[in-house]
Amino acid sequence: MDFRVVLVEPLYQGNVGSVTRAMKNFGFSDLVLVNPCKLEGEARAMSSHARDILANARIVTTLEEAIDDCSIVIGTTGISGSRFDLHLRVPGYSPVEIKERLKGMSGRVAILFGREDHGFARDELKKCDLIMTIPTSDIYPVMNLSHAVAVVLYEFSDIKVGDTPLADSLDMRLLYEHLSELIDNIDYPVHKREKTKLMLKRIFGRACLLPREVHTLHGIMRKIQRRYDSECKQDEE
Amino acid sequence: MDFRVVLVEPLYQGNVGSVTRAMKNFGFSDLVLVNPCKLEGEARAMSSHARDILANARIVTTLEEAIDDCSIVIGTTGISGSRFDLHLRVPGYSPVEIKERLKGMSGRVAILFGREDHGFARDELKKCDLIMTIPTSDIYPVMNLSHAVAVVLYEFSDIKVGDTPLADSLDMRLLYEHLSELIDNIDYPVHKREKTKLMLKRIFGRACLLPREVHTLHGIMRKIQRRYDSECKQDEE
Structure with missing residues (x-):
């Protein structure tokens, strides 16, 4: 360390x-x-x-x-x-x-x-x-x-x-950016977004994440995003 | 404490x-x-x-x-x-x-x-x-x-x-005095006495003694002293 x-x-x-x-x-x-x-x-x-x-x-x-x-x-x-x-x-x-x-x-x-x-x-x-x-x-x-x-x-x-x-600083920055995008894309109440993003940074920050955990979290977020996108598309159709 | x-x-x-x-x-x-x-x-x-x-x-x-x-x-x-x-x-x-x-x-x-x-x-x-x-x-x-x-x-x-x-400071002082007397009374080599007394103080000091332990130690020393005194007397007779 x-x-x-x-x-x-x-x-x-x-x-x-x-x-x-x-x-x-x-x-x-x-x-x-x-x-x-x-x-x-x-x-x-x-x-x-x-x-x-x-x-x-x-x-x-x-x-x-x-x-x-x-x-x-x-x-x-x-x-x-x-x-x-x-x-x-x-x-x-x-x-x-x-x-x-x-x-x-x-x-x-x-x-x-x-x-x-x-x-x-x-x-x-x-x-x-x-x-x-x-x-x-x-x-x-x-x-x-x-x-x-x-x-x-x-x-x-x-x-x-x-x-x-530990996941390095770049890994963590990309994770927070991905989390931020996700929050912005899921109809989450606009006035709550900033505080919630900070809360997520807190949670994942203090969890002392490993690189493979960050990798898996990205995967989960992609899945959520994809499912969400396809549902949105269905709603539109 | x-x-x-x-x-x-x-x-x-x-x-x-x-x-x-x-x-x-x-x-x-x-x-x-x-x-x-x-x-x-x-x-x-x-x-x-x-x-x-x-x-x-x-x-x-x-x-x-x-x-x-x-x-x-x-x-x-x-x-x-x-x-x-x-x-x-x-x-x-x-x-x-x-x-x-x-x-x-x-x-x-x-x-x-x-x-x-x-x-x-x-x-x-x-x-x-x-x-x-x-x-x-x-x-x-x-x-x-x-x-x-x-x-x-x-x-x-x-x-x-x-x-x-913990045994209080008076208890400990009396214990060290008793130990010192004992060392002086048992034909212990004169040139080693001071260092040995210090060693005993170290041992009992760091042991963080309780009052009843001090009491028992006095009892042991009295026994040793009595046995030693009676043997000395026999030797003299």
């Missing part, structure tokens, strides 16, 4: 440095920074002996660039899942639950961490396949950014990697 | 502040600082919404004061157990292993974290019943202090507390 840490618009360079140290402590090295703050002396000081990770971090301007080659995108948030359920229909998983889910798989997985002050924007959360919440006290659930990274990487550092490849 | 976090001579106030934040995130509040650095604005800034824990931290001048009412004292070190084995005969346990060991118990447990630069002194390590090592990469095992606290408290935050009380 190739894990990538993605920090979305981190505000404090000390935190970025601390994140690289935690990454090196637990054996991770792939870091992508989306529009980060300036990274100068304090970042290097906090990274300590992990300056190589800081120096090699890829800096991009959009979240898409950070994740477009990843099979699974995990968004880490301090706010429990229920608050998101209303709009984004995401149950929040604990690091242990996600570890269990990824056991035996192989592929590239992005772990996203949001801004220190406001976390993720709605459209950023939509891009996540899984939402992860570290179980914290209700009294003070908001963790320091680098602490959150340290805890997640500690949990993931002993993950049992396997030979089962 | 009452967990106490003990920082031994922390050097950087930012770290102390960050530790209090991690404590509050995971629902812990008992903090004791042994000869800490000055705690001023930076400590408060890093503690964020955990300033109450920072303000209520007990400051002491010796490690003894920090731990003398604790049933079990756990020392956290980034250096794996084997290096200590030579002198202090301590196998290093992972946080998960210690959690497993404390499951179902109740009592006060101190978790010690050493200085940012040099960790613990030898005589401080001798005071620990258990040594805990967070599993890290061999390439860079030295974690930031507050990261180490965050990871350990994350792991311990869902510990299954029980009704089985």
